[in-house]
Amino acid sequence: MTTQLSFDLPVRPALGREDFFVSPANAFAVAMIENWRHWAGRKLALIGPAGSGKTHLAHVWAAAVQARIVRAVDLTEADIPDLARTPIVVEDIPAIAGHPEAEKALFHLHNLVLAEGHSLLVTADKPVLAWGLRLPDLLSRMQGTQAATLDQPDDQLLAAIIAKMFADRQVAPTAGTIPYMVLHMERSFDAARDLVTRIDRAALDGKRPVNRGLAADIMAQTPMLPYLDNLDP
Template sequence: MAEQLSFDLPRRTARAREDFFVSPANALAVALIDDWRNWPGGKLALSGPAGSGKTHLTHVWAAHTGARIVPAGDLTEDAVPDLAQGPVAVEDVPEIAADPRAQAALFHLHNLVLAQGHRLLMTGRDAPRHWGLTLPDLQSRVEGAQNATLDEPDDALLAAVLAKLFADRQITPRPDVIPFLLLRVERSFAAAAAVVDHLDRGALKEGKPLTRQLAARLLADFRSHGDGSGD
């Protein structure tokens, strides 16, 4: 049997609503995103570990509301009046904990967006009380937002995450690969992403389709080299 050709294809991350798998680990957060018209105070903080779907859900929300998405680190006060003309999603807010200018811009954006009756979504890995913002008025405002939390995956969600990570890399593993991995991969999004990356690179290097046998060998290599599952 001829071996499957392997190409280093670009990743195409799927971020449509139908690509987001709902399980008990994220159902409440999804419900709150869907209920955006009723957010208390017009704002929501979305938190969860790396790879848990914060960016995916942010894009889903933006597609429904017409919101603009901006990384917190890119915020400037000059951009605030224009951004505040509609709903806004600000990603990775904790990353500006050491940036007074970006914090001041977010503070003014927060106030102006809500004053004009629009919605504000903010994201970070931890709960807002741990975002460590040094502008007290801003920290108090983010802590005042309802918090939607994405938890580490259960089995159903982990299987869906693995399938999506493979699909984003345009890989079609054999049907028994994901059930095999479910019994052996740490229950975290970061671990799933690290394992899929290792399997992708290994299969590409060997020019072989991703079978259970190849996955087992590559996974053993992954563990023996102490590859971590950090962010």
């Protein structure tokens, strides 16, 4: 029987539309990205927990409309009028909460890009009212922005996410590994990312194949995680 070993290769995320798996947990957000011409006020807030696919969908949209992508924390050093010349993605808005200059920069970018007739996509890990924005005018603009939420994954999406995480690491788990992980793990993006990282590292360190046995070993090493309640006796 052929054994698939893991090698220490660079992680290269695949960010094309064809690489994004659609399930009920993210179908609305995907539909909103694909129908961007109908966004109310030409803007959208993409909201979801870490690992939910916000950045992936942002890159899909940016490629489709030739938008530029900027982190919110970098806006104070950016040329705002220049950014407003094209559609724009601003990632991780909550990171600038309470920073007056950054909030002002985002407020001006919001107004300029829309005045130029372009579209604006912003991302965050929680709803607008939890962002902690202090600038009243910016907060009102963000509250008036239509939102699309990416929910925690169902089993189908969780399996697809794990498969993509392994593929990004250029790792090919044996048949049955991913279904076993999905059956026994916590249903969350954070848990999937943590588990794939630990399995990959253990495979590299121990020169072991990425299979069900390795997955079970790694999951059993962290007894406080919720998914262990579902492990086979």
